[in-house]
Amino acid sequence: MNAPVAAPDDRRLKEVWLLLATFLVAVAGLIYELIAGTVSSYLLGDSIRQFSFVIGVFLSAMGLGAWVSRFVGEAAHGFIWAQIALGVIGGFLAPLLFFTYAATGEVGLALYGALIAIGVLSGMEIPLIARVLESIGATSFRFENVLSADYVGALAASLAFPLFVIPNLGLMSASLAFGTLNLAVAALSLVIFRDLASRAQWIGCGVALLASVVALIQSERLVSVADAALFEDDVIISETTPYQQISVTRFRDRVRLYLDHSIQFDSLDEYRYHESLIHPAMARAERVNNVLILGGGDGMATREVLRHDGVESVTLVDLDPRMTELFRDTDELAALNGGALRDPRVHVVNADAWRFAEDTDAVFDVVVLDLPDPKNIALSKLYSREFYSLLMERVSTTGVLVTQAGSPVYAREAFWSVVRTWEEVRNPAAPDTDLTILPYHAYVPSFGEWGFVMVEPLARRDRPLDLPDGLKFLTPEVWQGAQVFAADTDRVEVEPNTLQTHRLVDYYLGGWDHWFR
Known part of the structure; x- marks a missing residue:
């Protein structure tokens, strides 16, 4: 069943939260898309082609997700599950891609499999939020308000990614950080819609949030492990700049430079x-x-x-x-x-x-x-x-x-x-x-x-x-x-x-x- 009509004060809190959640999940969703495009261009080359494929697949998957959302019976319940799943899949997107490539030399299946899953889940978000707003009797509800919050979130993400996210976090930490953001949205939604929350959701969100926070704290170690798997020699420098991934390796007196994982020189x-x-x-x-x-x-x-x-x-x-x-x-x-x-x-x-x-x-x-x-x-x-x-x-x-x-x-x-x-x-x-x-x-x-x-x-x-x-x-x-x-x-x-x-x-x-x- 849908959420019961709330008291005015409670309803206002839920309205504000859902519009804020729309903004936050839009930021996270676009960040995942940009991470997928960046990692694929690093590992597969031809950035124009890779970003084009990523954008096309992601948008198509969002359309599929919007259609799938009609089959979700309880909108608030479905929205929370979607955030938990996005927090896990999106949050561990970069680690998945780097470790898969290091282990197999291929990344296409993992990339597009994860991208489709993220796209479907992201596409479900706005229809579900709109249904929740209607179900709680939001007096000022207008669908265009939800879309506006979503588009503003996309703008914020597109500006933040090259100017702040990559220079300060790098791809691995960024993926985990925004996965944690999705899980935080799920956790606050559980608190605000606690009358609809299930025990399984509380447990699932808690376990996923704990795992994401631990992985985020250990992200530098994850980067080191991934680099060690990708390169033959010891990695002495690994930095992601707004322009490229810089990696410098050393074996005894031998130093190599890699840009976007392509060798540039061997000393x-x-x-x-x-x-x-x-x-x-x-x-x-x-x-x-x-x-x-x-x-x-x-x-x-x-x-x-x-x-x-x-x-x-x-x-x-x-x-x-x-x-x-x-x-x-x-x-x-x-x-x-x-x-x-x-x-x-x-x-x-x-x-x-x-x-x-x-x-x-x-x-x-x-x-x-x-x-x-x-x-x-x-x-x-x-x-x-x-x-x-x-x-x-x-x-x-x-x-x-x-x-x-x-x-x-x-x-x-x-x-x-x-x-x-x-x-x-x-x-x-x-x-x-x-x-x-x-x-x-x-x-x-x-x-x-x-x-x-x-x-x-x-x-x-x-x-x-x-x-x-x-x-x-x-x-x-x-x-x-x-x-x-x-x-x-x-x-x-x-x-x-x-x-x-x-x-x-x-x-x-x-x-x-x-x-x-």
């Missing part, structure tokens, strides 16, 4: 990558006074740039301030880049690379693109014809630009799409002349065969590669071999990458999936 062989990226371009440029590095927040590329005489200024642009802070202020990490980010010639700018290129009027002798792989549209735009055209306005007439371009083995089409894209870029220094474009590659054990593209506004005669002392990998002989591609990595016909097509994402994902999935 055992990173010199092969960074020497190949930096020194050919620095040797080709007529001057190296002013250097721009986009990405490379670990400072390794900056370290190699500073080996060259004549460098007066290095501008390092990296989106995530936490990255540059860690590799500047943490002695163990700063030692890996030789204290490069502490050098007075280095100016760190924490900004979006595109926005920086648009806003600056500076012209640079060497421009280095040490950017993450183009595994989603947000990164693909930094490998687009439009961005490359903008960057060429920032390269001096006698300057050189170089970009990392992925693996010509694992993502052969993606690598040559980067080359093809550069071939469509207008040469601002000589509009009637094509840019001089040189693709090359090097073997880096942690990554496999890796490719680079060097671009110059003006063609110049080949000259001996003038390298600084102390390099471990690159020699003039290695450089000559780096420009030769084997038959299975040589050029293929591909399309350029533009903001309209983003063909590079398909090439990149298709190549890596072919090899590793």
Whole structure:
């Protein structure tokens, strides 16, 4: 049976509580959706695709939940059970996904199973709350008030997630904290509707709340256990920033950096990558006074740039301030880049690379693109014809630009799409002349065969590669071999990458999936 009509004072309390509960459960529901999208993009890549799938599945499940709610006989009773279930499933969503991935290497079934359950339960909430308000004889009840509270809660969650939740809690603690919030809503509802509460609900809510609070208190330990399962080595740093998941591992003297669980360098062989990226371009440029590095927040590329005489200024642009802070202020990490980010010639700018290129009027002798792989549209735009055209306005007439371009083995089409894209870029220094474009590659054990593209506004005669002392990998002989591609990595016909097509994402994902999935 429905809740009996309450006395005026009691009814007013219940009205206020139900509208507040609508706001709170809306906040929790959207946080779960954002956590699911973020974790799936961390573990599965292609954030645009993953968020699109998560949103679609979640909203469809909410629609199913709204329909299912008609079969709930006692609305208040059903609402309380829904909150208990959401507190458990939503609260343990992030731990479930991380531990499942660590144990099996797969996360799809757990992700979408949990997401559907959360969506169904969330979809039941508003219809049930509306029925409870009607059943208690709420004199000022209007359905649009319930919807307004729900939408305001969604707005609050969407603003809080990047600005407060992730920077201060991280994914694991956030999931458990908002699960505890759902359980707190269930507990207060049990108190306010105690005449309808069952013993099973009291016990279920109490046990779930105790388990969630204990897990929340131990969340840092849960993160450590999950990281230990995900990575081969000891995890010395694990932080979730508004931009990415930063993980640093160590085994004896060997240090590795992972961003969103993808390896960025291994201290055992990173010199092969960074020497190949930096020194050919620095040797080709007529001057190296002013250097721009986009990405490379670990400072390794900056370290190699500073080996060259004549460098007066290095501008390092990296989106995530936490990255540059860690590799500047943490002695163990700063030692890996030789204290490069502490050098007075280095100016760190924490900004979006595109926005920086648009806003600056500076012209640079060497421009280095040490950017993450183009595994989603947000990164693909930094490998687009439009961005490359903008960057060429920032390269001096006698300057050189170089970009990392992925693996010509694992993502052969993606690598040559980067080359093809550069071939469509207008040469601002000589509009009637094509840019001089040189693709090359090097073997880096942690990554496999890796490719680079060097671009110059003006063609110049080949000259001996003038390298600084102390390099471990690159020699003039290695450089000559780096420009030769084997038959299975040589050029293929591909399309350029533009903001309209983003063909590079398909090439990149298709190549890596072919090899590793």
